[in-house]
Amino acid sequence: MKKNYWFAGFALSLCFTSCIQDEALNVEAAIDGCKGANIQLVNINDEKKEIEIFVPDGTDISKQELLLELPQGATVTTENKQPNDNPPIYDFSIEKDRTFIVTSEDGKNKAVYNVSIFTMELPLLYSFDNLSQDNPYHVFYLSDQTKKLQWASGNPGFKLTGMGTNNTDYPTVQSSDGKKGYCVKLETKDTGSFGSVAGMPIASGNLFIGTFDLSNALSKPLEATKFGYPFTKNPIKMTGYYKFKAGPQMTDAQKKPIAGKDIFDIYAVMYEAQANNFFLNGENSLSHESIVKLARIKTEDAKETDEWTYFEIPFENQNGKSINNEDLKKGKYKLAIVLSSSLNGAFFKGAIGSTLYADELEVICETNN
Numbered sequence: 217m218k219k220n221y222w223f224a225g226f227a228l229s230l231c232f233t234s235c236i237q238d239e240a241l242n243v244e245a246a247i248d249g250c251k252g253a254n255i256q257l258v259n260i261n262d263e264k265k266e267i268e269i270f271v272p273d274g275t276d277i278s279k280q281e282l283l284l285e286l287p288q289g290a291t292v293t294t295e296n297k298q299p300n301d302n303p304p305i306y307d308f309s310i311e312k313d314r315t316f317i318v319t320s321e322d323g324k325n326k327a328v329y330n331v332s333i334f335t336m337e338l339p340l341l342y343s344f345d346n347l348s349q350d351n352p353y354h355v356f357y358l359s360d361q362t363k364k365l366q367w368a369s370g371n372p373g374f375k376l377t378g379m380g381t382n383n384t385d386y387p388t389v390q391s392s393d394g395k396k397g398y399c400v401k402l403e404t405k406d407t408g409s410f411g412s413v414a415g416m417p418i419a420s421g422n423l424f425i426g427t428f429d430l431s432n433a434l435s436k437p438l439e440a441t442k443f444g445y446p447f448t449k450n451p452i453k454m455t456g457y458y459k460f461k462a463g464p465q466m467t468d469a470q471k472k473p474i475a476g477k478d479i480f481d482i483y484a485v486m487y488e489a490q491a492n493n494f495f496l497n498g499e500n501s502l503s504h505e506s507i508v509k510l511a512r513i514k515t516e517d518a519k520e521t522d523e524w525t526y527f528e529i530p531f532e533n534q535n536g537k538s539i540n541n542e543d544l545k546k547g548k549y550k551l552a553i554v555l556s557s558s559l560n561g562a563f564f565k566g567a568i569g570s571t572l573y574a575d576e577l578e579v580i581c582e583t584n585n
Contacts, residue, residue, distance in 0.1 A: 420561025
């Protein structure tokens, strides 16, 4: 009798252990991120299961490294194997749009993604006429022709405050009052009770070439802005048009009133980037030793005006450096353009209501590149 009890108990234990093991298998099937050689920007649309990967012009996409971030235990395969496929190396030379299938650890769930790769270079003229339609806030295309690469802003961080009830409540929006067509409108906003608790009482309107890392928005806000994209031309000057009105009261990082008047900021920086995953950010974009050229509007020229005002700012060499033509051809430099409605908005100093309009920005380059 005791033996039978032991056997029954042992069998029940095995069954229970088996159930635990089955339940422990991960059921998630997704692609959470992507890195790899030459990858400069990745846009993942979880809802549509679409991934856009951007690499510099001249990249060998027949042997593109894709380090896909998957849930625990998940696996990934491609629908149609290509000649140079050897994961994590994938061949996009025949088909620039490929199907990737993710299978969960338990084998019961699958997610099918369309992965597209684009070889692109930054345009030279920015008109702010076209928006992406898949966001709760305004996102501008860098190129009105290709409608692929996008400007970045702090709008995703502002969303966390709950102060954006519609897409025009955000600090960075499109305006129909452009110098030519539409333009970008940047306004320094109150972040409400959420911002006060987080020590971020205001959010300046900003727009920049690069990406916004939402995971760092609260813990390391200056590092959340990653500036730059590969650029293979030698810039001489940046031109454009602006309008600006300062908010009525300057405040410090504790939102206490301080003396002074708010001003805006517009600058472009070109820097050395030997590694594709190296970016300047809000903390070092004006001071890092990698900076080769800088074009920045002077504070005395950043005046209030109700009329569209032309500006022209030269690129000046920095840190005793100059452009190396061989490195330029190899895509070893990155360019970032940065606009802000409050000069010190990154440090949460500024005036709520300060508003900058900008349009028809253009980077003028040497013609022999």
